[in-house]
Amino acid sequence: MLYGGQSIRRVTTADLLAAKQAGDKWPMITCYDALTAGIFDETGFPVLLVGDSAAMVVYGYDSTIPITVDDLVPLVAAVERGSTRAMVVADLPFGSYQESPSQALATAIEFMKRGNAHAVKLEGGGHMAEHVRTLTQAGIAVMGHIGLTPQSVHGMGGYRVQGRGEKGKQLIEDAKALEEAGAFAIVLEVVPQELAAEITAAVSIPTIGIGAGVDTDAQVIVWQDLLGLTPGTPAKFVKQYAELRAIIKSGINDWALDVANKVYPDSAHSYN
Numbered sequence: 001m002l003y004g005g006q007s008i009r010r011v012t013t014a015d016l017l018a019a020k021q022a023g024d025k026w027p028m029i030t031c032y033d034a035l036t037a038g039i040f041d042e043t044g045f046p047v048l049l050v051g052d053s054a055a056m057v058v059y060g061y062d063s064t065i066p067i068t069v070d071d072l073v074p075l076v077a078a079v080e081r082g083s084t085r086a087m088v089v090a091d092l093p094f095g096s097y098q099e100s101p102s103q104a105l106a107t108a109i110e111f112m113k114r115g116n117a118h119a120v121k122l123e124g125g126g127h128m129a130e131h132v133r134t135l136t137q138a139g140i141a142v143m144g145h146i147g148l149t150p151q152s153v154h155g156m157g158g159y160r161v162q163g164r165g166e167k168g169k170q171l172i173e174d175a176k177a178l179e180e181a182g183a184f185a186i187v188l189e190v191v192p193q194e195l196a197a198e199i200t201a202a203v204s205i206p207t208i209g210i211g212a213g214v215d216t217d218a219q220v221i222v223w224q225d226l227l228g229l230t231p232g233t234p235a236k237f238v239k240q241y242a243e244l245r246a247i248i249k250s251g252i253n254d255w256a257l258d259v260a261n262k263v264y265p266d267s268a269h270s271y272n
């Protein structure tokens with residue numbers, strides 16, 4: 001099994017392909033720092049995504065659009081240093097690759113040289129095929145991302161389900177074009193479950209769903225959403241597995257009250 005499986009080396013694109021062929025499902029989780037990278041790695045996650053969602057969960061922006069290469073590269077480097085087994089995938093930020101295949105290549109090289117990324121992810125379907133081809137021909141592992149592509153939120157008219165009805169055909173073509181260009185996996189974000197199943201059957205590389213139902217080869221989630229750290233109402237596809245916001249608030253409040261009441265530090269936590 002890919003999740004939790006023992007390995008004395010990093011997970012590779014070949015391992016992910018073998019998992020698809022074996023029908024072995026796996027989780028990918030976002031990660032932005034060395035400490036959580038260590039926890040996720042020890043738990044057995046085969047792939048850690050340093051997503052441009054860092055724009056929101058690390059930097060406090062309200063979308064992924066403002067984040068830059070210089071913002072994201074140090075986080076990628078930290079995640080790589082904090083892990084030993086997982087493949088570390090770096091998201092290419094908005095504006096750092098769309099202009100041309102050569103811009104995409106230069107940015108991917110930055111992430112690999114300065115961030116030690118093992119793979120990069122970029123958003124877009126068939127219109128990004130030449131970008132993907134240029135990267136893969138240079139020996140770079142590329143993950144595609146279609147469906148709801150948050151960097152295009154304004155062009156799409158908001159965060160909405162993509163590929164309903166006839167529009168689904170375009171997403172199937174996009175997935176095939178990315179595979180043909182050499183992508184090793186494709187994220188499918190917020191698309192109807194039946195369409196995700198159809199795309200998963202139509203390509204021989206793994207599909208990784210987020211809000212795409214149960215039939216994709218893998219699932220990805222932003223860890224702060226999964227564990228109840230993100231404030232506000234989560235998206236429909238998020239199932240919360242912990243209430244970290246409440247746990248953190250309770251712990252820091254207990255400590256703060258002990259400080260205010262002169263109970264901390266007691267003699268057991270002081271030096272003679």
Ligand code: KIV
Nearest residue numbers: 030051052053187220
């Ligand atoms: O940036 C991110 O976290 C992502 C995932 C949601 C797929 O792209």
